[in-house]
Amino acid sequence: MKTALFTASIALLLLLAERVNSAEIYVIERVDGSVTYTTHKPPKSVKYRIFDPAKPAFSWARLRAAKRLKTYSSKYDQIIKREAAKQGIDSNIIRAVIHAESGFNPKAVSSKGAKGLMQLMPDIIQKYKVKNPFSPSENISAGTKHLAVLLKRYKGDMRRTLAAYNAGEDAVNRHGGVPPYKETKRYVSKTLRLIRAYRSKDG
Numbered sequence: 001m002k003t004a005l006f007t008a009s010i011a012l013l014l015l016l017a018e019r020v021n022s023a024e025i026y027v028i029e030r031v032d033g034s035v036t037y038t039t040h041k042p043p044k045s046v047k048y049r050i051f052d053p054a055k056p057a058f059s060w061a062r063l064r065a066a067k068r069l070k071t072y073s074s075k076y077d078q079i080i081k082r083e084a085a086k087q088g089i090d091s092n093i094i095r096a097v098i099h100a101e102s103g104f105n106p107k108a109v110s111s112k113g114a115k116g117l118m119q120l121m122p123d124i125i126q127k128y129k130v131k132n133p134f135s136p137s138e139n140i141s142a143g144t145k146h147l148a149v150l151l152k153r154y155k156g157d158m159r160r161t162l163a164a165y166n167a168g169e170d171a172v173n174r175h176g177g178v179p180p181y182k183e184t185k186r187y188v189s190k191t192l193r194l195i196r197a198y199r200s201k202d203g
Contacts, residue, residue: 026050076104076117079140087148093158094118094144096194097165100187106136118143158195162188 028036028048042048076098084091101119102108114121116139125133128142147165154160154172163171163178166187171179178188 076136076140079137080144083141083144087144089144089148089151090195090199092195092198093147094140095198096191097143097147097162098140099194100191106134106139115139120146158192159188162191 026038026040026042026048027050028038028042028046080091080094080098084094098104098117101114102117104117106117108117108119109115110119112121115125115133117136118139120128120130120133120139120142124130124142124146128145130138130142133139133142147161150161150164150169151158153169154164159178160172163184167179167181167184171181171184178185
């Protein structure tokens with residue numbers, strides 16, 4: 001029902017745009033995931049783009065994915081950017097992993113013993129000598145280092161990297177790719193969508 005109303009609203013805007021001297025439609029996408037379409041040009045202080053359904057970069061799926069960012073917190077951006085720069089990886093990957101792993105909850109603890117923002121397992125905590133896994137700075141630092149190691153090991157293959165982060169390297173190596181675990185398959189798909197959504201926000 002919501003999808004039908006959303007599509008009808010866009011169709012109506014396009015029709016109005018045609019009748020009002022081919023007026024452009026402006027798209028305002030906010031950090032909380034909300035999206036506004038208007039034929040009135042936003043002020044310079046508002047970040048927007050021009051709606052173009054024919055443009056290859058435009059994606060209905062991307063707009064739907066952006067709604068997932070309502071959990072996003074900019075509270076840890078400074079740490080994320082710092083650690084991303086140190087390890088030479090895209091900060092949006094870190095944001096997406098934190099989002100998928102803990103929903104930006106620094107005190108999160110899983111049933112398997114994973115802790116903190118990036119849900120560090122005990123072996124990872126020990127490997128990177130993390131003293132306090134609930135410290136955002138320590139947690140993100142170790143998690144980012146681990147992601148960087150995995151990205152290098154799997155030669156930039158994001159699907160294998162995320163699968164290894166979730167299920168472990170042994171599982172990925174044993175199956176020659178994403179293991180056939182429902183949880184891992186869902187995790188990889190979800191995190192990839194989040195990476196694309198965060199990148200679209202930056203763009």
